[in-house]
Amino acid sequence: MIRIIDQRRTIVSAGILALILLAQVASLFGPLDRFLADKRFLFADRPASGEVVFVAIDKKSLDAVGVWPWPRSVHARITDRLHQLGAGEIYFDIDFSTPSDPTDDEAFAAAIERAQGSVTLPVFLQYPDAASTQRKATVTAPIDMLARNAWLATVNIHPNSDGKVRSFPTGQVAGSEFIPSVPAAIAGQNAGTEKAIRIDFGIDPATVPVVSVSDLLNDKADPGLFEGKKVVVGAYATELRDFYPVPKQGYIAGAMIQILAAETLIAGRDLLPVGGMPVAAVTLAFLILVLAGLRTRSPLGGAATLVAISAIAEALATFAYVRFGLLVPTAFIHVATLTALGLRSAAMSDFFRRLLREATREARHMRQVLQQVVSENFDAIVVIDEDGRALQTSNAAGAIFDLAPFDAQSDVPASSFLPEELCAEIETALSAVRDGMRHEPEMKTTQLPAEDGGTRSIEYTIGISVLDDDRKKKSGERRLVACLTARDITQRLSDQRKLQWLSDCDDMTNVWRRHAFLRIAGSTIRETGAGQGFAIVAINLHRFKTINIALGRETGNMVLGEVAQRLQDADARVRAVARLGGDTFAVLLDGIADEAAAHAAAECIVGVIKAPYRIKRATAQVGVKAGVVLHDPAIDAAETTGHLLERAEMALDEARIARGTEIVFFDETLANQRKRARIIERDLWGALDRDELTLHYQVQMGLKDGTPRGAEALIRWHHPLLGAVSPVEFVAIAEANGLITALGRWAMFTACKEAANWPEALSVSVNVAPQQLANDAIIADVKTALAHSGLDPARLTIELVESELLETDESTLARIRALKALGVSLSLDDFGTGYSGIAYLAQLPFDEIKLDKQFTRDLTTNPETQGILRSVTVLAETFKMTIVCEGVETREQETFLRLIGCQEGQGYLYSKPLDAADFRRLADELLQDGQRGLAASA
Secondary structure, three states, X not given: OHHHHXXXXXXXHHHHHHXXXXXXXXXXXXXXXXXXXXXXXXXXXXXXXXXXXXXEEOHHHHHHXXXXXXXXXXXXXXXXXXXXXXXXXXXXXXOOOOOOOHHHHHHHHHHHHHOOOOEEEXXXXXXXXXXXXXXXXXXXXXXXXXXXXXEEEEOOOXXXXXXXXXXXXXXXXXXXXXXXXXXXXXXXXXXXXXXXXXXXXXEXXXXXXXEEHHHHHOOOOOHHHOOOOEEEEEEOOHHHOOEEEEOOOEEEEHHXXXXXXXXXXXXXXXXXXXXXXXXXXXXXXXXXXXXXXXXOOOHHXXXXXXXXXXXXXXXXXXXXXXXXXXXXXXXXXXXXXXXXXXXXXXXXXXXXXXXXXXXXXXXXXXXXXXXXXXXOOOOEEEEEEOOOEEEEEOHHHHHHHOOOOOOHHHOEEHHHXXXXXXXXXXXXXXXXXXXXXXXXXXXXXXXXXXXXXXXXXXXXXXXXXXXXXXXXXXXXXXXXXXXXXXXXXXXXXXXXHHHHHHHHEOOOOOOEOHHHHHHHHHHHHHHOOOOOOEEEEEEEEEOOHHHHHHHOHHHHHHHHHHHHXXXXXXXXXXXXXXXXXXXXXXXXXXXXXXXXXXXXXXXHHHHHHHOOEEEOXXXXXXXXXXXXXXXXXXXXXXXXXXXXXHHHHHHHHHHHHOOOOOEEEOOHHHHHHHHHHHHHHHHHHHHOOOOOEEEEEEEEEEOOOOOXXXXXXXXXXXXXXXXXXXXXXXXXXXXXXXXXXXXXXXXHHHHXXXXXXXXXXXXXXXXXXXXXXXXXXXXXXXXXXXXXXXXXXXXXXEEEEHHHHOOOOHHHHHHHHHHHHOOOEEEEEEEOOOOOOHHHHHHOOOOEEEEOHHHHHOOOOOHHHHHHHHHHHHHHHHOOOEEEEEOOOOHHHHHHHHHHOXXXXXXXXXXXXXXXXXXXXXXXXXXXXXXXXXHHHO
């Protein structure tokens, strides 16, 4: 009989286990599996790779700037600083989808462009609303000005149903476009489809390098920390509320979640889930066998066996995660073993009764906790029923609404302590929900009287909840309650005003900062009428550094404070004064009708600032330079304040380099020249990479037989905006900024490559800059150019400008001789314009002399020039050198040069400089004409 009972018990147990298997099929154990997987993270403590740096917007940074959202000029400074420190990639986790101050937007856009494609900005995918059946996402992207030169990546965080974040998508599809996420972009993995990165929270976020934005901008961060690294800039301060619950660390910043997801990919730890059904099927079969084998064992032994099975399964799952990154679902194993254990327990009914008592007690405790939470909440909370009775209030409600604490059953009318307007708004919200409309809680502000006779600012919101009520369900009615949440924000608004003042004013001098000054100037533009213009004067304290050195920085700060005060008192027309930085100030003058009035006001200001300063026992005096720009509303209505201040600073720059003057007015022509020079210098660096540079060739003709001998290679640049840029402009800039060596190397390689395809009778001449000649690399460059092109060295002429040899040392002379040893020809260019003298002709192995075109210009009319050329001819014959004359434009010049013994000519008489294809056609025609002429003379 006992055996039959055991068999039946085994069959019943197997049936119940099968039902549990059906629960597994229905994914009912998902929450428990997630809970167990979360606990396994505690057994891993992996360090981050160190390849990702978190630049945190923390409380110290917020206090330093004083306002949020930050002006985008701050993000521009962050970008520039990270780019200067060598950051490989920069990722922002900040919303830039709406325009801000145009000047700040332009500054940030310019910084992104300077970062040269290393900046990634966030894209947010949003749905129409929570209840919408339309699930098509809309893209919230950065404004076009910022997105133009930046990469885009999604930053949406998707918590699980329990509110915790466990994964991050590799990207999201918006329309037909796939946008990768920030973690996938950091790890360099573009899946092309939406997949989940299962984050390994065993990676310790404390090992991720974190740097405060404040320390970054104040040069307190380790510069070596950013070299070649990927940097995420995001929120860290609690006030910004960008925190999410995660399995192991509690709450962490959203940007840190993105970094941990990226670190998961970098470490190859994208956790791989094991299918729940295979595990469940194997477990079920195993437990059935175990239960069958436990029939003869004692109840205590059977219970121990089942507990051991559950413990071993969990230990193996933990090992699989730590060692191999596998997520093994064990919820079914635990539930099944516990069920089997329960089936073997004779006291199962007691267990359920105990469980019911525990659940009841837990519910009672939960209600008590909720009541305590409401009572002790920091905000004022008032719960009101449909009859206008206050069901419950928090202690904070008494401080805001002058209400004494009361019991929830006291049936106190809300109208007895709430303002009339709030009571009316609550009734309106309740009526709307009763009528079937939606009520979205909205944050609003109202004013209440204060004890001191003033007013208090109260921020509040009203929410409506629907409660289950069995008595009303049958009639189809619903029980509604309203929850009023309020807080006193008077102090916060006062603090915000103080922070705004700190943000707008320079704390040392108590005058405006740049952005506040521009705001005031903007309002002046809008308020100024016709005939009532104004001026901006940018002022720099000339040689102010000597005061800091001689009298100390503290004394220098006192002088700056006195300067600011004098500027404010200098003239009745001074409307605003700003400190632009260091020892540079700006003054806004109102009511300036013309340049004479502006000059007089500027002179007055300069005079006031130049007056001696009595500091303690010493006397200090400073020089002043001023740049002035006028604004006439009738003419310059479209001018922005940023442009006006920029023009004043341009004028100040001119005043700094001008001699004999202290005040300089903005000059449009000169400013355009400076701007053009800056554009040329900026874009010249990338001109080679963009294939904007070409070589043109000007033919060199034999004067006796009229046949071509070769051509000089001349560099040309066609700028996409400026058009053709003269070599006179960009070569000088290249020599100044060090780019001339790269340009010269490119010209040498290109000229040799193109000349190798010319007829063998033609040679090519290439200019070598002084910076090239001063470096031993010139020898290797010429060798490589000849080797790669296959050009015969005898067909290459290297031109050296005579003025380059003024201070030639022995090492440079050795390089010239080494070039000659390669078999190339050497030409002394622009002979007669420098002061090298005849001595160099004797020391150096030059093959030809090139006479500058200034000698050819008045050749037929100036006897002195003719005498010089005859002398040079005799000199060339002495040293057995060829003479090439530039600037030949007429037959009379050609005839004279041929008669005095010049061998070759170059100029517009023969051809202007041509591109490679046109020159090749011209050379072929000239060679054919020369051959026909020889045949005719024979």
